[in-house]
Amino acid sequence: MKLVLAVSLVLNVALAAVVGHNWQKQSHAVEKPVAIAPIIQIRNEYRPGSTVIEPGIVTNHFHWKMIESSNYENYVRNLRAVGCPEKTVHDIILAEIQKTYAVKCAAVPLAVTFWSCGPERHAAGRHRDEKQREIKAEAQALLRQLIGVDFIGESEDGSDDLIKNAFFRFFVGPLPEPVFEQVNLALEKIISSTSEMQDRSKGILLPSERQSLLDMREQCLASVRQQLSSAQYDEFTRRFAAARLLDHELNDFHVSAGELRAIAGIYAGIFGVSLDVLESFDNHDKEQTAAQKEIFDKRLHEFLGAARFADYQRENDLDFKNVKALTEQQSLAPEIALKIYEIKSLFDSQCRLLHQDVALSPSELSDQLRQTQDSTRSAIEQLLGGKTFGLYLSQHGGGWLTNDLRQ
Amino acid sequence: MKLSTIVFCSVLLNALLLGLLCNPGFKQRSPVVRLNQITNRQVRVVAPLIKQTDSPAVREITQAFQWSQLESEDYRVYTANLRKLGCPEPTVRDIVIADVNELFYRRVYDMVASLQNRFWELVADQKQFQKLVDDKWKELEGLNAERTVMLQELLGKFERSSKRQEAVDLESREASRQLTDFLDPEKAVEYLKCEQRFAAARDKLNSSQPPIPQNELQGKLKNLQEQMDLELAQLLSPGELAECRLRKSSFADLRNRLTGFQATGEELRELARIDTSAAKLSERRDRIKEFLGPERFAQFERAQTPHYQEIFEVAERFEVPNEAVGDAFEMRKAAEEKAVELRANKSITPEARINGLKEIQMETTRALTSALGPEAFGAYRSRSGQWLDGLRAEH
Numbered sequence: 001m002k003l004v005l006a007v008s009l010v011l012n013v014a015l016a017a018v019v020g021h022n023w024q025k026q027s028h029a030v031e032k033p034v035a036i037a038p039i040i041q042i043r044n045e046y047r048p049g050s051t052v053i054e055p056g057i058v059t060n061h062f063h064w065k066m067i068e069s070s071n072y073e074n075y076v077r078n079l080r081a082v083g084c085p086e087k088t089v090h091d092i093i094l095a096e097i098q099k100t101y102a103v104k105c106a107a108v109p110l111a112v113t114f115w116s117c118g119p120e121r122h123a124a125g126r127h128r129d130e131k132q133r134e135i136k137a138e139a140q141a142l143l144r145q146l147i148g149v150d151f152i153g154e155s156e157d158g159s160d161d162l163i164k165n166a167f168f169r170f171f172v173g174p175l176p177e178p179v180f181e182q183v184n185l186a187l188e189k190i191i192s193s194t195s196e197m198q199d200r201s202k203g204i205l206l207p208s209e210r211q212s213l214l215d216m217r218e219q220c221l222a223s224v225r226q227q228l229s230s231a232q233y234d235e236f237t238r239r240f241a242a243a244r245l246l247d248h249e250l251n252d253f254h255v256s257a258g259e260l261r262a263i264a265g266i267y268a269g270i271f272g273v274s275l276d277v278l279e280s281f282d283n284h285d286k287e288q289t290a291a292q293k294e295i296f297d298k299r300l301h302e303f304l305g306a307a308r309f310a311d312y313q314r315e316n317d318l319d320f321k322n323v324k325a326l327t328e329q330q331s332l333a334p335e336i337a338l339k340i341y342e343i344k345s346l347f348d349s350q351c352r353l354l355h356q357d358v359a360l361s362p363s364e365l366s367d368q369l370r371q372t373q374d375s376t377r378s379a380i381e382q383l384l385g386g387k388t389f390g391l392y393l394s395q396h397g398g399g400w401l402t403n404d405l406r407q
Numbered sequence: 408m409k410l411s412t413i414v415f416c417s418v419l420l421n422a423l424l425l426g427l428l429c430n431p432g433f434k435q436r437s438p439v440v441r442l443n444q445i446t447n448r449q450v451r452v453v454a455p456l457i458k459q460t461d462s463p464a465v466r467e468i469t470q471a472f473q474w475s476q477l478e479s480e481d482y483r484v485y486t487a488n489l490r491k492l493g494c495p496e497p498t499v500r501d502i503v504i505a506d507v508n509e510l511f512y513r514r515v516y517d518m519v520a521s522l523q524n525r526f527w528e529l530v531a532d533q534k535q536f537q538k539l540v541d542d543k544w545k546e547l548e549g550l551n552a553e554r555t556v557m558l559q560e561l562l563g564k565f566e567r568s569s570k571r572q573e574a575v576d577l578e579s580r581e582a583s584r585q586l587t588d589f590l591d592p593e594k595a596v597e598y599l600k601c602e603q604r605f606a607a608a609r610d611k612l613n614s615s616q617p618p619i620p621q622n623e624l625q626g627k628l629k630n631l632q633e634q635m636d637l638e639l640a641q642l643l644s645p646g647e648l649a650e651c652r653l654r655k656s657s658f659a660d661l662r663n664r665l666t667g668f669q670a671t672g673e674e675l676r677e678l679a680r681i682d683t684s685a686a687k688l689s690e691r692r693d694r695i696k697e698f699l700g701p702e703r704f705a706q707f708e709r710a711q712t713p714h715y716q717e718i719f720e721v722a723e724r725f726e727v728p729n730e731a732v733g734d735a736f737e738m739r740k741a742a743e744e745k746a747v748e749l750r751a752n753k754s755i756t757p758e759a760r761i762n763g764l765k766e767i768q769m770e771t772t773r774a775l776t777s778a779l780g781p782e783a784f785g786a787y788r789s790r791s792g793q794w795l796d797g798l799r800a801e802h
Contacts, residue, residue: 008417062472064493083474091505092498099497099573106577114585114654115672117662118710122723159551165512166547169519173526177516204724204786242530257527 072097076146090147097146101139105132129200151189171239175232182227183236190220190275221273237268244274252315252324259303266299319344322397330388340380344400347376377401482507486561503561511554518546586654590647597642598651605635658682661711666719667729668710674699714739717791718779725783734778739794742771746798761799768798 067082069075072093079089108131112124144150168184175183193216201209225233241264255263268274270292301309314320324337350372354365380401381389392398477488482503489499522529522539529536587595612619612627619627639648653659658679670678678695685691696704709715715736722732749755749763772795776784788795 008414008421012417012420062492064489064495064498079474082472085474087509088474088502088506092501095501095505096498102574102577106574106581109581110585113672114588114659115662115675117665117670117675118668119729120669121663122666159547161508162511162515162547162550162554163544165515166519166543169516170522170526174520174523201724202720204721204790206724207782239526242527246530246533255531257531260531261527 072142072146090149093147094143094149097139097143101135105135108132108135133200151185151192171243173232173235173239175228179227183224186220186223186227190216217275220275234265237273238264241265241268241271241274249312249316252321253312262303263300266303267296270296270299314338314341317341319397319400323392326384326388326392326396330391332384332388336383339383343376343379343383347372347400373401482557482561500562504558507554507558507561511550514550515547518543518550587651589650590643594642594647598639601635601638601642605631653679653683656683664716665707665710666716667732668707709733709736712736718787721783721787721790722779725780725786727779727783731778735775738771738774738778742767742798743794764799768795771795771798 067075067078069078076089076093079092080086084092108128110121110124110128112121116124140150165184168187169180172180172183172187194213197205197209197213205213224236228236238261242260245260245264245267249267250260250263300312304312320337320341323340324334326332327334327337351369354360354368354372357365360368380392380398384392389398393402477485477492479485479488485506486499486503489502490496494502529539583599584595587598590598608631609628612624612631618624639651643651653676656679661682662675677698681694681698682691685694695707699707715732718735718739719732721727722729722735745767746764749760749767752760755763775787779787
């Protein structure tokens with residue numbers, strides 16, 4: 001028993017020594033003497049907030065100050081010299097330049113006294129905006145020079161960056177990660193440029209700005225195209241077209257997955273790539289010409305067939321949308337909206353025929369139009385009931401039942 | 408004590424010491440939870456803390472320094488290594504935030520990957536898609552909460568603000584600087600501190616739970632205001648205090664919205680004095696009119712009218728002279744008055760009324776195009792020109 005105790009006590013001491021040694025090692029880690037990696041000599045160029053190590057200092061401890069430099073180029077070089085991964089170099093430099101230049105931008109004074117207004121204040125505001133744009137351009141140039149990136153993305157509030165990332169990934173589709181990153185960057189860049197342009201113009205674009213936005217969009221698409229194979233780019237254009245179609249033309253018209261993909265292909269082939277789904281693009285996306293719309297309708301007609309195309313047209317008809325909203329609001333049967341749409345279509349064609357009838361004198365035309373309008377009005381009033389009919393006339397697009405038809 | 412008890416205690420101590428040595432916190436590497444690596448960057452994790460008192464296992468640097476010596480698969484170790492090396496806290500934050508963000512983007516990738524190939528099937532069924540979007544939204548909010556906890560564990564409590572928010576904060580600081588530019592810098596700092604302190608106290612009262620009854624709240628807010636006035640009176644001279652009050656008045660805000668109205672600093676200060684001292688709206692109006700004279704008073708009122716501001720904004724972008732803006736504003740006023748008159752006129756036939764309204768609309772359109780120029784008018788028409796369509800309405 002005594003032997004066991006002796007062995008155990010020796011073991012106690014040995015283990016305690018090892019534990020003690022480890023404990024000490026951890027609390028002094030990084031402070032042990034280290035050899036210094038080759039560091040580039042520091043120049044006296046301004047990099048705000050940096051602490052500069054004095055030349056000639058003798059130390060065998062490595063310290064961050066040895067990487068720091070008042071000169072951004074040296075700072076980047078020093079980081080690379082110690083093997084800092086390129087992505088981390090980007091993260092450090094991008095964040096630092098963002099912060100530094102944001103402070104610079106905010107510090108641009110409104111060069112006008114507190115008690116000023118009107119044109120004087122307005123001109124000062126414009127001047128400040130101009131100065132801030134110059135500072136941003138300077139920051140971008142510096143970034144390009146240092147890390148080959150000329151775009152400062154927006155950091156988002158809360159979970160917005162995660163949501164945007166998820167959204168882009170879903171829309172862009174399965175891509176190798178480096179390709180996704182490039183496409184993501186191109187899309188982020190165009191969103192940011194558009195939003196900046198909108199802010200600057202307060203939503204009132206000059207023709208030159210409109211053109212410049214379209215050019216930027218083309219550049220964005222060219223850069224996306226460069227990253228993708230032709231099949232991937234085709235899928236990309238279809239997916240963005242689908243987003244636009246589901247928001248507008250196909251909003252109320254049900255199609256299958258296969259049909260949607262095919263229609264999106266038709267749409268992208270005629271109108272080009274739609275970036276409507278990206279915010280702020282709605283107002284200045286390529287304007288759709290009447291000829292393009294006609295071609296699209298023709299192709300869609302061929303694709304869907306006459307009956308479904310008629311349904312599609314009805315679902316996109318403003319009058320039908322109005323009456324459908326009214327019947328839903330008043331909890332009426334959906335068939336009533338369909339019936340009113342049919343009556344309205346019939347009425348429109350009758351009016352057209354009457355207008356085309358050269359045998360009618362102006363007063364005969366007027367009488368016949370009024371009779372048609374009166375009978376149609378009665379039919380619709382009967383369908384909707386007095387109260388809802390009143391709402392239809394005043395708020396839901398029923399003006400065609402009371403308008404002067406001779407115009 | 409029996410020998411067997413001593414032996415038992417000693418063996419127990421051995422076991423404890425062995426256990427401590429085997430503890431991951433005592434090893435140079437922490438336990439690693441492997442994630443799928445999808446970039447060329449090191450995948451890091453924050454291993455759950457075993458005890459709050461555990462210190463991260465910092466790596467020892469014993470050779471020519473290379474960044475890889477800082478790296479660790481455990482974020483806590485990586486962060487501690489950066490700090491031990493003397494990396495400034497803002498840079499530690501920049502590095503860690505970017506790194507953690509990337510980790511979470513990979514989590515987003517994992518979440519979306521299974522859906523990417525089902526794009527068409529999912530978006531074609533809008534109702535199902537909306538449900539999916541709502542579910543994923545919640546998941547993403549969950550991820551964000553997880554990220555916040557992780558960042559707080561690594562960096563301590565901090566506000567993660569967007570660049571936009573930071574810019575707003577910086578601009579508000581600049582606005583405060585302008586507000587107090589007539590004061591000595593030290594006084595300005597003290598004044599702003601006092602303002603902030605009382606603003607915080609007001610917020611606290613307003614948002615207290617359970618809510619303070621309205622009467623009681625008003626009383627407390629009044630007391631607070633008196634207390635603040637007292638403190639400010641001690642800090643500032645009477646002249647400075649008066650100037651501060653004018654600059655904080657609602658009229659001072661209005662100076663940013665006096666589109667196209669020209670006035671000197673002294674005039675604006677006087678207008679602010681009238682505004683703050685007049686008890687009634689009508690008294691305020693009369694005194695301002697008397698001070699500015701009828702013509703400038705009309706300009707002052709016009710400058711605050713949204714209809715004028717709409718034209719001014721477009722005209723300013725297209726460099727249309729100010730006189731044309733005034734003309735366009737008058738054209739709108741005249742056209743709307745004429746249309747009202749015509750609609751009210753019961754002595755004419757409906758046909759004549761329709762034609763008359765149509766004529767007003769066409770004539771106004773022509774006149775505005777000529778005053779502003781076709782491009783500026785086009786921009787104005789699509790932005791704020793709905794009233795032109797309204798001119799034709801019979802009611």
